[in-house]
Amino acid sequence: MRIYLPEVKERRGEALQYRFQGKNRDYLEESAAGDNDFTLTLSVRSSDDKIMVSGRFEAGITVNCSRCLRPFRQQIDSEIDEIFTVSPLPDKKSSPEDLAEETANQLTVRGDYLYLDEYIRQLFIISQVYNPLCQPDCRGLCPGCGTDLNESTCSCVDEAGIDLRLLKLKEFQPDR
Ligand SMILES: [Zn+2]
Numbered sequence: 001m002r003i004y005l006p007e008v009k010e011r012r013g014e015a016l017q018y019r020f021q022g023k024n025r026d027y028l029e030e031s032a033a034g035d036n037d038f039t040l041t042l043s044v045r046s047s048d049d050k051i052m053v054s055g056r057f058e059a060g061i062t063v064n065c066s067r068c069l070r071p072f073r074q075q076i077d078s079e080i081d082e083i084f085t086v087s088p089l090p091d092k093k094s095s096p097e098d099l100a101e102e103t104a105n106q107l108t109v110r111g112d113y114l115y116l117d118e119y120i121r122q123l124f125i126i127s128q129v130y131n132p133l134c135q136p137d138c139r140g141l142c143p144g145c146g147t148d149l150n151e152s153t154c155s156c157v158d159e160a161g162i163d164l165r166l167l168k169l170k171e172f173q174p175d176r
C-alpha cells in the first residue's frame, strides 16, 4: 500500500483523502489476524519538505485474555498523526521494502511513493493492549486448580487458609 506523492505535492497545502483496506493476515501472525480486515483512513497534506498524515487505523484482532487465557476479539481504533520528512533518493537503488522500512522507522519519504506496509505492521504492534482482558471484571483462572472462574467455582483454599480465588483481589489492595 502506498501514496503517490506528486499528486499530494501538486495540491500543496490541500488535504487529500485516502482509504485503504486490507487483510490482517498480510501484516500479523495467523493466530492474531484471524480472517479479519483492517481499515486505514488518511488525510495527507504537503508543506515544504514535509508530508503531514493524520487519520485513523481500525482493525479487529484476536488476542488471549491475560487472566483467563481465552481468545477473544479486540477492536483496535488508533488515531494517527505523523509528519514525514521528504529526503532525496540515495545513490544506490532502494527497494520498495527498504523504503517502507525507512518510512516507518525514521519517518522519512524518498522518491515518488510513501510506502505504508511496514508502517501498518508497526501500527498493529503498537496498537495492541499489553494486558488485554476479555471483560473488565474477568475473574481469571484459579491459581490452585486452573478452573476458569468465569464459568464455574472451585473450593481451593491454600495452606494458610487464604481462599485462592480471592488472591487476585488481594493484589489490588493498596499497601497501608
Ligand atoms: Zn478473561
Ligand SMILES: [Zn+2]
Pocket: 142, 143, 144, 145, 146, 147, 154, 155, 156, 164
Ligand atoms: Zn481452584
